[in-house]
Structure formats: structure tokens, C-alpha cells
Amino acid sequence: MTGSAVPPPPGRRRCVLSVPAGDARKVAKALGSAADELVLDLEDAVAVGDKDAARELLVATLHDLEPRRAPILTVRVNAPGSPWCHADLLALAVLPRPPATVVVPKVESAGDLAFVDRLLAGAEAGRAAVVPMTVQALIETAAGLERVQEIARSSPRLVSLVLGYADLAASLGMTAPAPDRLDLWLPAQQALLVAARAAGIQAIDGPHLGVGVDEHFARDVGRARDLGFDGKWAIHPAQLEPITAAFTPSGSEVAAAREVLDTLARAAVAGAGAAQLHGQMLDEAVAAAARRVLARSAGDPAEDGA
Known part of the structure; x- marks a missing residue:
């Protein structure tokens, strides 16, 4: 990180809405949502052949966007080691108003975040009075979960750990739990929570693997809150209000x-x-x-x- 600049304190992330960065209609609609944070997704939500076009569309959208207080804007870039990660990061870092933070998927080691930090530091070095972008690490592989404590302490830019269920299930060879057996995720949730709390950063629960708002969704959200997570991702606008309510103190x-x-x-x-x-x-x-x-x-x- 350049000079004496340090990242700002992490914002409130009770409810985080993820939308495809390449879908201009969905992005425009999500900008008016009640989510605390909006994740514009360049990774899983964008097909391989559309990566460059989605990045160009996103950069144009962010370039023309007026300064705003909420929701917090962040971008889920492609994973370190992919053909697109460095291009995503550089395109965002040189914007007149870069996003507050980036979500880095499939983080598996401190080295992954060191790569991101060096790239952002280089892009920020030639700019005056730039506020360094912060980073959120998405833990969604067996290797990442094994090294989660190392990852949590690896970068001064890091403000949160996020648990990614779908990819983690595939990495573990785990059969997707039935809606009434989500307790099978408890060891992974506790591992991420301990690492985040020990490092003094936020712990954000990944999305409920379904777009419905039913009793299983309610139990999933309630358990994340009771365990101590700071917030939870949503994949459908209907989930925003109940997640926000659950994570808002009385x-x-x-x-x-x-x-x-x-x-x-x-x-x-x-x-x-x-x-x-x-x-x-x-x-x-x-x-x-x-x-x-x-x-x-x-x-x-x-x-x-x-």
C-alpha cells in the first residue's frame, strides 16, 4: 500500500445483494435497492466469452455514476490465476471514483491477496490523494478454508471474509445439503468466524442457496445472525428486507x-x-x-x- 494511506473502516454489511455486472438493467435496478452493499459480479454471473464486454460495460457504468452513500458499491472480480483478474483490478483502480472495495473469489492463500495488493498499490501509486480500495476475500474452496486464518491476517486492505457455499460444496465433494440439513455447514461457518474475529475483520455469510423466502431461508438467516456473522449475501431482491431486519439490532x-x-x-x-x-x-x-x-x-x- 502506498505512502501512509490506510483503508477506511469497513461499512455496514447487514445485507449484501449480488447482481450480474454485465446486465445493465439489473444493475440500474439494484442501485436503488435497500441493500447495504451491492456486489457487481464479473465472475460467476458472466460467461467466459462475455468477460471483456461485461468489464467494459461495468467500467462505463461506474465512470458515469454520481457519488453515492448507499449502497456500498463493490465489484466481484475474477479469481487470481484466471486470465481476467489483473485486467479487472486495473480497470477499476484507474477509475476517477473506484469502487469502495473488491471481492476476490476463490482465495486460497495469503499469496493470492499479496498479488491483489501489489497490483492495486502499483495502480494507485501514480495518483494523488487516492483512497486505497479495500478487499473482501471469498472463501469457497477446501484450500481456502484450510488456510483461512492465514488469509484473514494477510493484507491491511482486507475488511471481511465471505463464505461461498456452492463452490465450497463442490470443492469438498459435498452433496448439497437439503434445506433442513444446513447444520452441515456449521464447521465451515465457525472456522471462518474464528478467523475473522481473531483478525479484527468482518465475517459475512454467503447466500442461501435458493431464491425463496420460506421457513428454511428464515432459519438459515437466523442461524447466521446467532452465530455472530455481521451480515449475509442475498441473490434475490425479495430476500433483502428479512435479512436486513434480522441483522439490525433492536x-x-x-x-x-x-x-x-x-x-x-x-x-x-x-x-x-x-x-x-x-x-x-x-x-x-x-x-x-x-x-x-x-x-x-x-x-x-x-x-x-x-
């Missing part, structure tokens, strides 16, 4: 989180080595949990210290 949860942080702040000003609240000892782990609650709240994450 008013009482927000109030409790603010009370924790206020209590710790007063203790620090007073020079106290520890603080208590309602009989509970407060420490950095409790503070980190409180900050995650505020980052997912309906208020401005920047104002909440996210």
Missing part, C-alpha cells in the same frame, strides 16, 4: 451497547483499570461486541464508532 440492544462504551470511556478518563456495569466486568471483548452492534444499527456507522 433499540434495547443499541442502548445497551452505547451504555457499555460510555461506561468504558468514563473509566478511561478517570484512569480506572477496569469498569463494571450492572454487575458485569467490562473489557475489550465486551467493547468489541458493543461496537459490532452499533455498526449494524440503523444509525450512521461512522457516528457509532464502527
Whole structure:
């Protein structure tokens, strides 16, 4: 990364909508969605023969797009080692207003992110006052899952890990679980969560493998929230509202989180080595949990210290 520039703090990603980057109609419609983040997909959603055309269309769209606050715009580039990854990254990095972040699919080692970091750093080096693009790593192979802790700590640009179910199932040789057996994904979910939390970055659950909004979808979303994920991907607009609602803290949860942080702040000003609240000892782990609650709240994450 060039100079002393550092990436901005990660934004709120309660609900992330993925759309094909090569479909101008879907992109235009998605820009007005209620998702926290919009992923414009140059990888799985684009056929091999259409990669260059989709990139050109996306670059033209982003070049003409007015600055916007929400949803966060990101691009899912093609995987490292593919014929298109470097071209995707360079085309995005030289835009007058590059996307806030890129999703890198099929990350299998720290070396994959080192390649991305060097390429972006070189593209950014000749530009004045550029805000470095951040990176999200999509973990969707056996090799990536095995090395997820190494990957989570490998780049200062990295702001989140995302679990990709369809490709991971194929990589593991796993029969796609029935809707009532999604508990089979628990080991992979916990591995990614532990790695993300230990590295201090976000953990985002991949999409429910279906476009319906039924009881199986609701259980899938609820389990991801209860496990501790910061948000979840969606593949259909009908899924946005229930995902966002599930990952938005209640008013009482927000109030409790603010009370924790206020209590710790007063203790620090007073020079106290520890603080208590309602009989509970407060420490950095409790503070980190409180900050995650505020980052997912309906208020401005920047104002909440996210």
C-alpha cells in the first residue's frame, strides 16, 4: 500500500445483494435497492466469452455514476490465476471514483491477496490523494478454508471474509445439503468466524442457496445472525428486507451497547483499570461486541464508532 494511506473502516454489511455486472438493467435496478452493499459480479454471473464486454460495460457504468452513500458499491472480480483478474483490478483502480472495495473469489492463500495488493498499490501509486480500495476475500474452496486464518491476517486492505457455499460444496465433494440439513455447514461457518474475529475483520455469510423466502431461508438467516456473522449475501431482491431486519439490532440492544462504551470511556478518563456495569466486568471483548452492534444499527456507522 502506498505512502501512509490506510483503508477506511469497513461499512455496514447487514445485507449484501449480488447482481450480474454485465446486465445493465439489473444493475440500474439494484442501485436503488435497500441493500447495504451491492456486489457487481464479473465472475460467476458472466460467461467466459462475455468477460471483456461485461468489464467494459461495468467500467462505463461506474465512470458515469454520481457519488453515492448507499449502497456500498463493490465489484466481484475474477479469481487470481484466471486470465481476467489483473485486467479487472486495473480497470477499476484507474477509475476517477473506484469502487469502495473488491471481492476476490476463490482465495486460497495469503499469496493470492499479496498479488491483489501489489497490483492495486502499483495502480494507485501514480495518483494523488487516492483512497486505497479495500478487499473482501471469498472463501469457497477446501484450500481456502484450510488456510483461512492465514488469509484473514494477510493484507491491511482486507475488511471481511465471505463464505461461498456452492463452490465450497463442490470443492469438498459435498452433496448439497437439503434445506433442513444446513447444520452441515456449521464447521465451515465457525472456522471462518474464528478467523475473522481473531483478525479484527468482518465475517459475512454467503447466500442461501435458493431464491425463496420460506421457513428454511428464515432459519438459515437466523442461524447466521446467532452465530455472530455481521451480515449475509442475498441473490434475490425479495430476500433483502428479512435479512436486513434480522441483522439490525433492536433499540434495547443499541442502548445497551452505547451504555457499555460510555461506561468504558468514563473509566478511561478517570484512569480506572477496569469498569463494571450492572454487575458485569467490562473489557475489550465486551467493547468489541458493543461496537459490532452499533455498526449494524440503523444509525450512521461512522457516528457509532464502527
